[in-house]
C-alpha cells in the first residue's frame with residue numbers, strides 16, 4: 001500500500017499557487033490603455049466570440065474603421081495569446097478558442113466594411129491521400145486564418161493530383177500538409193517531386209502525428225514543424241523572403 005500524506009500535497013500546491021503569476025495577470029499588463037480597443041483585445045484573449053463582436057460594434061460606433069480594427073485590436077489580442085503560449089503560460093486549446101473568436105471578429109470586420117480586405121497571402125492546406133485524420137489540419141487552418149491568411153482548405157484524403165492543381169491554380173506562398181499515419185506520409189515525397197516537375201519551389205510545410213523531422217528533411221521542399229501555432233509564423237517568415245533553407249535552419253532541431 002502507498003502512504004500519502006495529503007497535507008504535504010496541499011502545502012506543495014499552495015506554495016506553487018502563491019509563487020506563480022496567472023496568464024490573466026500577465027495579459028492585463030500587456031493590454032493597451034486605449035479604452036475603445038482594450039475590450040476587443042481582452043475578448044480575444046478570453047476567447048469569447050459574443051464579447052468580441054459586441055466590442056467591435058462599440059468601436060465601429062465610436063468611429064473606428066472596421067478593417068483597421070483587424071490589425072489594431074484583433075491581432076493585438078491574438079499576439080498576446082501567442083506570446084503567452086510561446087512562454088508556456090497557455091496551452092493549445094486556449095490558442096484555438098482565441099483563434100475562433102478572432103476568426104469571427106475578422107469576418108465581422110470584413111462584413112462591416114465597404115472596402116476590400118487585403119489578405120497577407122494565400123496558403124493551401126490539406127490532409128494527405130488515404131488519411132482522414134483532419135483535426136490537426138483544422139487547427140493549422142484556423143490559426144493561419146486568424147493571422148490574416150487566405151487558406152484554401154482542400155480537406156482530408158486529398159489526391160496528389162488535386163494538391164498539385166490547387167497549387168498551380170492558387171499560387172500560394174506556402175503549402176501545408178498533414179499526415180497522421182506512417183503509411184500515408186510517404187505521399188509527401190510524391191507531392192514534392194511533382195511540385196518540382198512543375199517548376200514550383202514553394203516551402204512545403206509538413207506536420208501531423210506520424211511525421212518526423214528526418215523524414216521531411218529527405219525531400220527538397222520539405223520544412224518540418226511539430227506545432228500548429230508555428231504555421232502562421234512560418235508564413236510570415238516566407239513573406240519576409242525566407243526560403244526552405246532558412247526555414248529549416250530556424251525550425252528544425254539541430
Ligand code: B12
Nearest residue numbers: 131132133134135136176178181182205207208209225228
Ligand atoms: C482521432 C483519431 C482518429 C479519428 C479521426 C477523426 C478525424 N476527423 O480526424 C478516426 C476514429 C476516424 C480514426 C480513424 C483511423 N485511425 Co486514428 N487516430 C486518432 C487519434 C486518437 C488522434 C489523432 C488526432 O486527432 N490527434 C490530435 C491532432 C490535433 O494532432 P495532429 O493531427 O498530429 O496535429 C497536431 C500537430 O501534429 C500539428 N500539425 C498537424 N498538421 C500540421 C501541419 C503543419 C504545416 C504544421 C505546422 C503543424 C501541423 O498541429 C496539431 C497541433 O499542434 C490517433 C492517436 C494519437 N494519439 O495520435 C489515432 C491514430 C492516428 N489512428 C490510427 C489508425 C491506424 C487509424 C485507422 C486506420 C484505424 C482503423 N483500423 O480503421 C483509421 C484510419 C482511417 C483513415 N483512412 O484515415 C493510428 C495511426 C498509426 C500510424 N502511425 O500509422 C493512430 C496513431 C492510433 C494508433 N496508435 O494506432 N482515427
